[in-house]
Amino acid sequence: MSDRIHFCISCSLLLFMVGLVVAPSSSQSPSPEPPRQNYTSLQTRQTVQQFLDEESEQTALVSLSGGLPENNNQDIKHYIPLNVVPQITAGKTEQQFPVSAPKPKNQVPKQNWSSSRAVRQKLEQTVETANDLIYQTENSFSRGLLPLVDYNLALNLAYDTKIKAAEIQNQNHVKLQLLNEKRNLIQKAVEQLQAFNQPAAQGWYGDLVHARLLLAQNDYEIAGVSNNRDRQQAALGQVTRLANEYHSVREVEFRVGEAGIDEYRRASRAVNIARQEQNRFSKVKDETSLMNYAEDLRQIETAVEWFSSNGAGLGRADLVDLSKAHLNYVEGRYSQNQNRESESRKFFADSLQQAKAAWELRIDQYYPRGTANLHDITTSWILWNASGSALSELKSSQSANIKQSLTEGLDRMVNTADQITDRRGRLAGDISMVHCLKNSEFLVELQNVQKK
Known part of the structure; x- marks a missing residue:
């Protein structure tokens, strides 16, 4: 045990002596570490606003300048936004522009394609509204x-709209298919009136004759589109016969108070149209039918004014204006x-003002009070439009104002x-x-564009 202790002490002394020999003779304290230079970066010294200013300046330099020399790039720390990637070539910084793909030769421009799609x-x-x-x-x-x-007015308007859209x-x-569809509906109306079969009902027989007349008029139109002159002549004979019968029935009903002024005016117009078509088909120029129609309208105007002077409902102000406009x-x-253009221009101008006055009375006064409905407003606008179109055909200086006024009136009707x-x-x-x-107004504009 003592030998082991003695051995450990000897080893410790030996190691101590070796350490004294290896260590330097002079005990020099280590020199303190030199202090680091306090380099503060440009970003840490700047405020937020200064950084944003520098960012804006460097963005402008990169995007607008053609390139900076390489030596200057070593001194200036650029801020390069992510959406601007310069291409470094031969010591210059150039902006890289996107390359657009070439357009196919037969490709339709996008603007024209989108506009044609909007038209379709x-x-x-328009066709869907007509079907409704x-x-x-x-x-x-x-x-x-x-x-x-x-x-009948609704069918004529709807099918005319569909025919224009197809053209x-x-x-x-x-067109022939659509006219046959309308004929089937009129034929169905004739059958319904015949099945009603109430001779004592007010105006029933006059409506039945009128329905047969409408069917004959449609047959005449179909024969004309089909270029079948024999069938056209036969249908025109039916139109003339039924128009005279229709006028006779309404005249009797008007005298006894069973038919209103509108029914009598409509019957007189049917006779005038039948005679005009007969003259056109026979290539004969005869204005007596139009003179007779004007005489009937003059009698209607006199009757309406008489009702108005006696305070009757049939002489209401809008009815007086409409009788004069017709x-x-x-x-x-x-x-x-x-060929008396100056006189015709005056008549059309008076008709336009009177129809417009009736339309304004109905939409401003009678409709809010419940004494006129939407259909009354529509029919007065149709006459107003007919007079305005006739006046515009004579190349009146007020054509633009007339069109604008009619459009504003129609827009107001749509809102109503x-x-x-x-x-x-x-x-x-x-x-x-x-x-x-x-929608018909839109179709007319399209037709005018196609004609140019």
Whole structure:
């Protein structure tokens, strides 16, 4: 045990002596570490606003300048935004522009393609509105909520709209098909009136004769489109016979108070149209039918003024204006056929002002009071539009103002129709008719563009 202790002590002394020999003789304290230079970066010394200013300046340098010398790049620390990637070539910094792919030769420009697509969508919407008008008015007529004359007006407007839309799309072959569809609806109306068979009902027989007349007129139009002169002549004979019968029935009903002024005016117009078509088919120029029609309208105007002077409802202010507007319009047509342009321009201008006055009375006063409906406003606008179109055909200096006024009136009718929430009965068809008139305005503009 003592030997082991002695051995450990000897080893410790030996190691101590070796350490004294290896260690340096002078005990020099280590020199302190030199202090580090306090380099503060440019970013840490700047405020936030200074950094943003520098960022803006460097962005402008990179994006606008053609390049900076390499020596300057060593001294200036650039800020390069992510959306600007310079290409370094031969010591210069250049902006790299995106390369657009070449367009195919036969590719339609995007702007024209989008506009044509918008036109197609508008045409589809126009046809859809016309179909709604047909369905709604057919439903109302079959339930006895719509008179025959209003039903016929809706069918004419709807199918004229569909025919124009087809012609714009170069689908002229569908015109005959559409006319046959309208004929089937009129034939159905004739059958419904015949099945009613109530001779004692007021105006029933006159409506039945009128429906047969409308069917004959449609047959005449179909024969003309088909270029079948024999069938056209046969249909025209039916039109002439039924027009005279229709006028005779309405004249008797008007005298005994069973037919209104509008029915009598419509019957007189049917006779005039039949005679004009007969003269056109026979290539004979005869204005006696138009003179007779004007004489009937003059008698109607006198009757309406008499009602007005006696305070009767048939002499209401709008009816007086409309009776004068109808008369001036026909006299304007007669003067135009006689090549008396100045007289015809005066008659058309008077008709325009009177029809517009009736329209304003109905939409401003009678409609809010409930004494005029949307269809009354629409029919007065149709006469206003007819007079304005006739006056514009004579190259009047007021053509632009007339068109603008008619468009504003139609837009107001559209707004009035859209405010109607209860669309039961015939109201749905009346609303669709207003929208169909607005779409017809769009079709006329398209046709004018195609003619240019």
